Amino acid sequence: MTGYASDITQARSSRWQARWATALFSALLATAASAAPADNINVVRDLASRVGPIIGSALACPDIAQYRILTAANKFRAVIKEASPNDADRDDLARLFDRYVSDGRAAVTTGKINCGVAERQLADLEQSISTPGSAAAGSSAASALSGVIASAAAATAPTAPLPQPATSTARGVTDREIRFGIVGPFSGASRELGRQMKLGIDTAFSRINDAGGVDGRMLRLIAADDGYEPARTLGAMKQLYEKDQVFAYIGNVGTPTAAVAVPYALEHRTLFFGAFTGANILRNDPPDRYVFNYRASYAEETDAVVRYLLKIRRLQPRQIAVFAQQDAYGDAGFAGVAKAFRSLGLNDGAILRLNYKRNTVDVDEAVNLLRVQKPAIKAVVMVATYRAAAKFIEKTRDLYPGMVYTNVSFVGSTELADELMLLGPRFASGVIVTQVVPAVGGYSSAVLEYKNALAKYFPGEAPDYVSFEGYVAANVLIQGIKRAGPQFDTEKLIDTLENMRNLDLGLGSTLNFGRAEHQASHKIWGTAIDENGKYQPVELE
Template structure:
């Protein structure tokens, strides 16, 4: 392991905790680390999620912090590549001496980050993934989620397509990243088929490679189908999703595209609007938060706080999610009391019952369920590039 920075070294941002002190916690501050991509196909999502958390922290800090301590977020870059995740985690843990991890982005990267956190018995809170790697049953003691799982989102999308849009089961395909992320989206679709008494063995599966926008193979496969595909459940990040819609829109004019929330709804809308309004038709995104264009109390509060912290920044679905997830953590930090340590915080989190954060759905955590939210919202792009709420069932 990397040597700890020398105590008293002016160049070192954080001195190691003395005996009896909790790492990353002083009388003045609590330090959290997050690993996100600064480059690659998911970089906008990482920046948005970070911004939302920072807005929640700034709002708490403006009110005197938590038991007199300010909250600090330190981000490290892994480029959305699992081979780089371990170094980023080590940097935050060894050099920055963080108390816990908050808001790491990615499913393939979580496969590396979670074992690192568990080995050190450190909090791994609200990662930006719906993956099963952060949803073991029973849950890992130190891993907590805000958002619904990919399986829940895919299930909601399939039920919507079957019931509300009357699409036949053999006319739905799955498009996804060629890794854990795509696997889990596909598993969610398969599960929804089985739940509806349908055969899941013949579902057409189209794939692309992570951090790539080469769609030729997926498009070729789609063209070869004897039964025309009318809807696609998409499990990917912004650029690949936009590129796939761009390549298939005119080939399949009536196609419905449902995307998972991790696509980055706002960034997707921007990419499609650059292509032209027809590219926004029938584009649906399942969401882990209520409509940003709506008037739920948490959305209004977030917009006010965002305008104060980052004037001119447009609120989006991912920054809103970061804000809500951070506030779920802040609620527990407050209830935990001034004597903060990881074990006490875990027990406090597990006692979260019917927390009303103005979402229209209460948040709950328990020893047996480390996922606060199980509701999925639906949104659909209009011609102007704005998402309108839709009923999924």
């Protein structure tokens, strides 16, 4: 009963908060004597305190369509612009609004409100925005701001009717929307990987939706949580396909989970695009028709690292070990190291593998095995997630001060650096991570476009290698959908992707697909953490 009563209280509170238009005009503006700029600014400040938390709480709920949130947020940003007499006031109001948005996001993540309440708040807000200000007719300040809101709504609406695509018979595609699904860890030890991947895709989708979508269709991403546990993946895949009726999957996270997800997608002939894994199970020869990858493979990442350790750092093969997750992810990375050894004419049979169990930081057995090795190991290629990798470094750094640590991109670069910097700069400095996207601290066109979009649609979120990968993968798919035309289905889209050549997104190399090539990029970037916890470029060749 307590939970039910809490929901009722939340719902009543949310409806009062969301119906800001008439309530604000009648209660706040009734005392306004003129339309002075200061009056309007004060009104907008109060509006920000009401609208911001609604937008933020909706952003924290994966099942609420991003274009709905974006539409409401853009209308209010237009209010800020029109009500501000100068740039300083506009920037101040924008920052205030962003803080309230962050507060709203935190209210959901901390359990203060649930997503059902957030959905009702947003619905009420949408209804209020669509019918502004009749109660304020007697006040000049009210009339001024009512006009602002009306013009803002007009400014954010299309100036001409959007092109109406022909009705599609494809699952998950309507005249107004294309639904995509993502299965990943949104709970558990690896949850930040899932959150960041979804964030990057949502950023790309928000950007294209803000420009009118693709042929008038908004792109919507629906998330399902498998906690990075294969036993939960099939249920999550079925939920998205059967209940949510998604057109395709994009950005699924993980290798052991992909071992379950890919067969399901193939059985249902559903596009499985841009998964966050470099495992070979997604890279058959010839490629599976419905599986497309953006990123380079783990074999390519580990090959680059092995060559770096042997040729640049001048280590001996017997001085290199592998610290790997004890599942298909770790197996894929270890196989990549072994393949690199063989390609260099070296014996791969004696490579030391140090294991840990998925979704744990139990690395003691691996550390104990490392300690008894003679001669001493001087470099460890890690195929791990960020917490396990950080724990392994924590327990071995003092034992082996000169140890070279490397990890593949799946680790979660930002989270690894953050975990290590909490231990101290000496734990972080020099740790190498191979990347499948350019450095997020750089100034290339692709990086700047990503960072600008992230700041616009998800203020307060820091640039991250995982979300950048999701952003790039989503943009590759968006290009395919555009080229397929308004009357597309899965088969036509795949035919289009297989003929997509020399796609230039500003990454420093072009992207290509083909009938025999379902991996767009083979590029590897080297990075290393400095004493400040920031990633710096490393030449791997």
